[in-house]
Amino acid sequence: MNAGLFRLQVAWIPDRLGLVYDLDTRKRALALVAQGFSQNSVSKQTGISRAAIRSWQTRTDPLGRGRAAGCPRCSDMPSDPEVPAAYAYLLGLYLGDGCISSSKRGVHFLRIACADSWPGLIDACAEAMQLVRPGNKVFRVQRQGCQNVTCYSKHWPCLFPQHGPGKKHERTISLEPWQQRIVRTHPWEFIRGLIHSDGCRVTNWTTRLIGGEQKRYEYPRYFFTNLSADILGLFTDALDLVGVHWKQANSRNISVARRASVALMDAHVGPKY
Structure with a gap:
């Protein structure tokens, strides 16, 4: 394949209506959705059709990065995440400053709020999130004084069964046996995530x-x-x-x-x- 043609195909991908959007436009639109804006609101802000935004949310590969990896907890023989040390760190971050939001289409957004004062922490959070879901795009949404490190996946509730309605301190938070095993094996990573x-x-x-x-x-x-x-x-x-x-x-x-x-x-x- 011609290299120039390949770059063009990667950078520009048509939606279901035949309109072509570059990847940065798609990332910005999905970032707004991740912040909690409705599809209708994002459509009005960006001029992108709701159908396009909806299709990007529901595709297995919304940004053309290859098929998303399967979930180790959903397989016929459930297993631990591939990089348990990264998972232990991300678990600590999630329990402290993380939340999972769900869309009507079954896509879940994991967001970890990281203060702008700690750029190294932001990078470490993004790296851990990518290691836990290697086939899904991790992006950063700038907010006042902080960045929301965000990744969307259908499987975040499988990986973080502590997810549920209401604030964490208003409901029971306990670890599943497989999570306890990971924390016992990687306690310092878990502690680091909580401290961070x-x-x-x-x-x-x-x-x-x-x-x-x-x-x-x-x-x-x-x-x-x-x-x-x-x-x-x-x-x-x-x-x-x-x-x-x-x-x-x-x-x-x-x-x-x-x-x-x-x-x-x-x-x-x-x-x-």
Whole structure:
């Protein structure tokens, strides 16, 4: 095949009505849908027909990247995700700052909100999402102060059975046996995902009387904050697995302050970047 013709076919693909749109236009339209705009609203904003938008949402290969990979949980013999370490990290991110939205056509959008302050975290989130669903397009939607790292797939509820109506802290959150197995095997990746979503590394200070003189003393500390008691429990269970000492500061905060435990966290998690 002629190379120029191949590039043209990849970059420009007709919709069901015969109109031709470039991939960037299709990505922008699908990004608006991922933000929660209706097909009618996106059509008015972009001038693209609702039929085209609908067809892009429901095609197995909406962006021409090859057939989407099958779901390991939906097969006749369910298995773990192909890259369990990436899944453990993404699971932590999802439990903290993620949500799954469903369309009437059965397509589900996984969105992880990542602050603009941490570009490395945004890249790590996108990479993990792509490893978990290698056949699906991962894209980033800019919002005020943050980016929504987003991917659409029919299988997100299979991969994250914690999905359900209502806020996470208002319903029971527990891991399936296969998820527990992955977290036990990759606890640090799971912890990192939780810290990167709803945690932080800070420097606290206090004063001590040394030689009759008050001197300032600084020490690092990790915090994890979540309204869900179940998610807090999953975090502390993982900390127990790796030997990190923790304290519950209040009903929504877990603190890691002991020097040896902070050193472990620094070695395996580190501050956001």
